[in-house]
Amino acid sequence: MFKLLSRPSPKLDESISSYLIRSAQSNRINPKYIYKLLSVYEDSRMHSFFLDTNVISEKDLNLLESILGFEGELLQQLFIVSFDESEIYYRYFNANVNMNSICTRKLKVCSLCLREKNYIRKIWSLINLTSCPIHSCMLIDKCQKCSRSMTWWNSDIFRCSCGHEHKNSNLAAANEESLYLSMRIFAICGISTNHLLNIKYNEQFSVVINEMDFVSLNNSILLVSRFMCECKNISHFSGVNYNLEEFSTLQREAIKVFSDWPNNFYKFLEEVKVSSSNRKFNNIMGDFGNFYSDLFDARYDSLVLLRKGFINYLLDNFNSYSCSNLIRIINMYEELVISGIRAARYLNVSKEKLIRLIVNHEIEGQISKKAIGINIITIKKSLEEYKSKQDAENQQMLSYLEAQSYLDVGLGIDDIVKYGYLEYSYKEYDFSNAKYIKKQSVDVFIDNLRSRVTNQVTEESLIINFQKVVNIGQAHKHCSSGRLVQMILNEELLPCGIGAGIGLNVLLFNRMQVKDFFRRKFNESQGNNLRTIEVARLLGVKEHCVNFWVKIGILEATCHEEFSFKVYHKVSIQKFKETYMSLDEIKNEYFTNIKISIRKLEEDFGLKAITGNKIDGGFKYMYLVKEANNLLSHVKG
Incomplete structure (x- = not known):
């Protein structure tokens, strides 16, 4: 094993492959001499110099650390590390990215970045990154002199075999859409730039693109791009011979699909539709072919935005589609359509009445004849609108959630009902057994409480709701x-004023009066007993020390009758003080002028502690008062 004489410093955003090649070049050796030392190439032929996504062993990391002269922890950061066993997802700076978003064959660079600092940025290997947001230019993926593709198969990634240095390549301005996408990728990864895009793009795409994580953004753009050209799979975009400029143009059109959402997406779906002559099935699958299959592939949960857009498209064109799995597709994320039987129950009408409502366009739905009878599907929103009109004619009722909001006490409404101040009722035609409360009874209840307000003058800082x-x-x-509520109605505790808003939180109280009231209530319930914290203060120890004495049985405690905590009778505290004394109390009582230790007490005077750290894990050494008096009375003072 050798050590490099020249050791350039690695950049924090640099590709490990770039750093290894750069280190080899600074020492005028072929990078293969370094790569061949790694165990990953022991049993396989070396085809590529792209090492970023390889799992680096501890042995290889130590080897690189020795050769390059930098700590393994720093070198580890230059790799793209997988964080799941399947090696499908990788950590890319601050973002989680999927494997199909990383280009492991094609090499892309920004010539201006290379002129400023001659190294390959790790982020350039992301397939969807086609431009440099720092310099607002297109990345290059071919030699501008001989048009040979730039790949990781070449040992010199900074210079073509024809001699042309890529940093000297001419720049091409990036289109605004691709530049915007690159800005978003940089932002998601946590790499900041000072470059500002035209604000109209941020506004146009913020509704959908700005809310996507990296995997959703990557898969959505690639899926839409695929169906704008003749690509059969996503990996085609990372192919060595694929033209980056062509892909950038596809990106531009794909990003436009996400602007003016969902209108442009609906236009895209119309273009994706399979022509009538090529249809294999007379259903949704027949209309949208492979796009439908790929969109709802279980592996791509990141396509939720596109799926929901597709579902809304089906709802907007509801009567154009009729198939057995329509309900399952539309109700994938939430219930948007309801079958006939459930719809009839929802409205509390017969099946015949439901059909009449659909035929008369009072409710939006489909009626189709099947071999087993009539099939009915209705749009839930349409049912809800019709039902709300019918409910308006009934006596005004508040649902459970509406009553919560109206009273503004959250789940406290159940407690108020428990005390008998409000009463739940149920609608006869509602098969869900949902709870309702008559609005009139709620208004009477609130007015009754407001009548108890005393209208006291109180400082604003003392007012609470x-x-x-x-x-x-x-x-x-x-x-x-x-x-x-019971205390207010019984005039035990009265509000001092009324504030703005609705519900019970408009009742205002004086904080000091409230605290005094509850303190008196608590003291009345507690009587002459003491709580643990009060006993601890009285005995000059911590609470856990008191709890330990109770546990070993030298201090007596009982459970409170009304609350779930321990209390102590004053008699038991007095008995404890008369029966036991601490080491400090012995020193103060008998050895005021000399130092005394636990060991000396035992060896010289035969006085042994009944509890303590070395005895039973106690927090304080304690002795029997009677035994201490018998053994130490002659040394007192």
């Missing part, structure tokens, strides 16, 4: 929404 009073009461283990 209904929910905060409940929170304070819960902290004292003495309140809930229903219980607070």
Whole structure:
């Protein structure tokens, strides 16, 4: 094994392959001499110098560390590391990327970047990156002198075999769409640039593209691009002979599909449709062919945006399609269409009445004759609109969620119902057994509480609402929404004013009065007992020390009758103080002028602790008062 004499510094965003080749060139040796030392090439012929996605072993990492003179941890960062066992997903700076987004054969560079710093950026290997957002130019993938493709199969990635240096290549301006896409890729990966794009593109695409993660963005652009040309698979875009300029043009048209969403996407779907003469099936599959198959391939969950757009397209053209799996396709993410029987139940009408509603265009739906009878499919939104009109004629009712919002107490509504101040009811035609509350009863309930307001003058900083009073009461283990309502109606605790808004949170309270009220309530329930924290303060120890004494049985505690915590009778505390004393108390009582240790107490005076760290893990050494008096009375003072 050898060590390189010249050791250039690696760049944080550099490809490991670039760094190895650059290091070899600075020492005037063929990169193969370095690559052949790695175990990954022990049993296989070396075809490519692209090493970025290879799994690097600890042995190889140590070898590179020795040859190159830089820490393995730094070199590891130059690799594109897979983070799942299938080696399908890789970590790319701050982004997770899929394997089919990485170009392992074609080499792309920005000549201006090479002029400034002669190394290959790791991010250039992403298939969808066709331009440099730093310099607003197209990347190059061919020698501008001899037109030979730039690949990772060449040992000199900075210069063509014809002698042309790629950093001296002429630049071509990138189209705004491809440049925008490159900016998004840089941003997702966490690589910032100071270059600003025309603001109209950020506005146009922010609705969909700006919200995508990398995998969704990559797969969506590649899928749309494929069906704009004759590509059979995604890997075609990374082929060595594929023209980067042509791909950039495809990208431009693909990105336009995502602007003015979903209108341009719908136009794209119309263009994707298979002609009537080439249809194999008289259904959705027949209309959209391979695009439909690829769009709903289970492997590509990242295509959710396109799938939902396709589903909305089907809804907009609902009566143009009729097939057995239409409901399953449209209801993939949420229920948007409902079959006939369920639709009839939803409206509480007969099947015949439902058919009449569809025929009269009061409800949007399909009616088709099958061998086994009539098949009915309705759009849920249309059902909801019709039902809402019918419900408006009924007595006004609040659903469970509406009542929550109207009262503005969240789940506290159940507690208020439990105390009997409101009552749930159910609609006869609603088969879901959903809960409702009469709006009139809610209004009467709120007015009744408002009538208890005392209209006190209170400083603004001391004002709190209904929910905060409940929170304070819960902290004292003495309140809930229903219980607070009871206190107001019983005039135990009254609001001092009314604020803006709706529901119970318009009731305002004086925070100091509320705290005093609950403190009194708690003290009344506690009586003469002490809590753990109060006992700890009284004995001058930590709470966990008190809990340990209870555990070993030298301090007596009982459970509170109303709350789930321990309490201590004052008699038991006094008994404890009379029965036990700590090491510090012994020192203060008997050895005020000399130092004394636990060991000396045992060896010289025969006084042994009943608890302590080395005895039972206790937090404090304790002794029997009676035994201490008998053994130490002659040394007192």
